[in-house]
Amino acid sequence: MLPNRSRLSVLVFLVPPLLLYGVAVLLPIIQSLVLSFFSWDGISAMQFVGVQNYVHMLTGDSVFWHSFLNALGYLVICLVLQLGGALVVASLLTSFRRGREVVKTLYLLPAVISTVAIAFLFQRIYSIDPVGLINQILAWLGLGGLERPWLSDIHTVLAAVSIPEGWRFTGLYMLIIYAALLAVPQELEEAARLDGASRWRIFTQIRFPYIRPVWTTTTIVAATYSLRGFDIPYLLTNGGPGQSSELLTTYMYKTAFTSTDYGYASTISVFIVVECLVAVGLILLMLRRKADA
């Protein structure tokens, strides 16, 4: 603490940032909580309905549950691609002697591209008429029977909208894990290698335990980001066909700005927040417990 500081000086530095943060983040959270107990279309008078929105959401709204399951599927696909892909590439990269920087940069490139551009790109990659990249590769491989319009087939659409999101940020998580792996002391690994430990064993018993704290943070970041995923499903399919790629976020958005049901939309967004908090809690619980075992 500075010796010459005054209470006023603390306030001078603290109030402006808290003001912006309060208006943009904290106040809307409180407003959403309040709105979730009302029924309101934005024009007529607000009507207090108690927990009715929550009751309807949890017991009477099949679209909500469908979107919830879709969001979980979306989360799993994103996590596998982002964390799995990141861990594999980061581990392999540590044994490279040259080209590390190039790989890092190239791998991160998709994160720089806007989601609208990515949506255009994948719309073409998935399409069947004209033949898109995936269907073309399948044809070359002699798997023509698997060709399909990936975005309008209800069995593949969820995976099809999840993969671009996973693809986009793999490089980002790879960077973080790679930085953590570099910090693993070389002597430990060398000692293990001299003792004849296999690569797999070195990985599971030395490297991974060492990077576990970073892995935990990365998992939390990746999970909360996937749960708020919106742009790509909204742009690629807008939740369709039917509701087969509807996520909670897109459902919330439509409820708010297409059906102008602000109260119910707020209820859904409160649920999304709760869902994120639960996810963070579960991840901490799982990864901590393993660390203690």
Added chain:
Amino acid sequence: MSSTGLAARYQSRTPASGRPRRRRRRPDLVQRLSSILVVAIVIVQVYPLVWLFLTSVRTEHDFTTGNAFALPSSITFGNYGRAFQVGNLGLNIVNSLIVTMGANILIVLLGMMAAYALQVLGFRLSRVVRGLFLIGIIVPVQIALVPLFIDYSSVNLLDTYPSMIIPLAGFALPMSVYLFSSFFEYIPRETYEAASLDGAGPYRIFGLITLPLSVNTVVTVVLVNSIFIWNDFIFANTFVLSDGLKTIPLGLQNYIGAMGKVDWTATFAAVCVTVTPLLLVFLVLNKAIIYGLESGATKG
């Protein structure tokens, strides 16, 4: 987790075995396989972007009739001309620049001020304030859409630059505060004490010591945030209605739908125009960006 503990644990579990001979050759094979794998994954990461650029210089005829994924048979830049004619690309870029700059100024200045109050000045409730900032990292941005939409319409802020800048800066502020306060930790106490003894107050110390020392962190914060703000879709799509204020992501959307038949090659040319500035900045400054992303995520 201490390294000695790990080593002890490792040694107690693994019986020493002496077979160094048989392992001589394996690492080479593994090494080669892993190189191939990494290269393959990198190709998957980069190919779509290469394709984007190739399509933007393809003739329309080549794109619709030929093999759209092979190398273009001839190169044309006519798509770029059409891209600028059809949309408002220039205007979109200006709007994106205004929003990105506005948000970045707020993020840097306010983030630095909050970090200064928390880390350097210090006060009793600083833990509570840190906790408040943590909320903004975990909570998804969608929660703010409906309330902000309502608030904006009651104070006539809908469809303005601030309607985008406020939430973009607000949700990026926590990470900026954390980055700055972890940097401020490294400024030695003695520097501040010496300045205080010389009679400098908190404002002068901020302006003459903290601010000039933080230039590197400022660059990092600006670069990392610019990527996300430049590409923001959700806030712009919710709060902006008039064509004159549309940022790049919204402008790009106009290429589809409005004309019925999609002019794909022109659309991809437009995509390339909008992606290129950020891509160049990224390629030139990727060291700083990579550093920022790494430290940002491990601190959060």
